[in-house]
Amino acid sequence: MDIRSFIALPLxxxxxxxxxxxxxxxxxxxxxxxIRWLPPQNCHMTLAFLGNVEEERLESLARILGQSLAExxxxxxxxxxxxxxxxxxxxxxxxxxxxxxxxxxxxQSSCRQAARKAGIVLExxxxxxxxxxxxxxxxxxxxxxxxxxxxxxxxPVKQVVLYESxxxxxxxxxxxxxxxxxxxxxTLQSS
Numbered sequence: 001m002d003i004r005s006f007i008a009l010p011l012x013x014x015x016x017x018x019x020x021x022x023x024x025x026x027x028x029x030x031x032x033x034x035i036r037w038l039p040p041q042n043c044h045m046t047l048a049f050l051g052n053v054e055e056e057r058l059e060s061l062a063r064i065l066g067q068s069l070a071e072x073x074x075x076x077x078x079x080x081x082x083x084x085x086x087x088x089x090x091x092x093x094x095x096x097x098x099x100x101x102x103x104x105x106x107x108q109s110s111c112r113q114a115a116r117k118a119g120i121v122l123e124x125x126x127x128x129x130x131x132x133x134x135x136x137x138x139x140x141x142x143x144x145x146x147x148x149x150x151x152x153x154x155x156p157v158k159q160v161v162l163y164e165s166x167x168x169x170x171x172x173x174x175x176x177x178x179x180x181x182x183x184x185x186x187t188l189q190s191s
Contacts, residue, residue: 083148
């Protein structure tokens with residue numbers, strides 16, 4: 001059986017709520033009146049979208065991820081803006097955007113490499129670290145180029161999660177397949 005899945009960094013509902021407070025400012029702008037907010041428990045930063053994957057490959061991926069993430073330390077996500085995304089005349093979402101640090105690039109690359117080792121074919125797309133907060137109604141998403149709302153938020157990252165995504169008419173529902181704790185700097189030094 002194929003399972004729609006992805007690898008991501010989870011966000012607490014409290015942190016998601018702080019992003020929503022900033023993002024709601026965009027709702028007062030005419031072009032963004034018709035949007036569909038995601039539930040706070042669905043907020044995450046995707047590191048690798050896997051698509052529909054056979055259950056056996058996901059089991060293999062979980063083993064490989066466990067090995068490849070065992071040497072990666074915890075890190076910090078630095079968010080700097082909430083804005084319509086992508087940055088073109090027809091943004092599809094409102095997102096909290098994060099800096100692309102070397103630590104985050106390494107983490108994302110490790111996850112993609114693990115997926116490839118498990119035999120999963122991934123789409124080629126540029127990694128733009130973001131957390132989707134809302135989806136825009138397709139008929140009303142023309143944008144005159146609204147400026148971003150700047151924020152300064154840091155979030156500690158302690159784990160990576162392999163999720164299952166089940167699509168419903170009212171939106172996706174996510175279930176944890178397996179989670180992987182990242183190492184503390186102290187653990188790394190003592191080993």
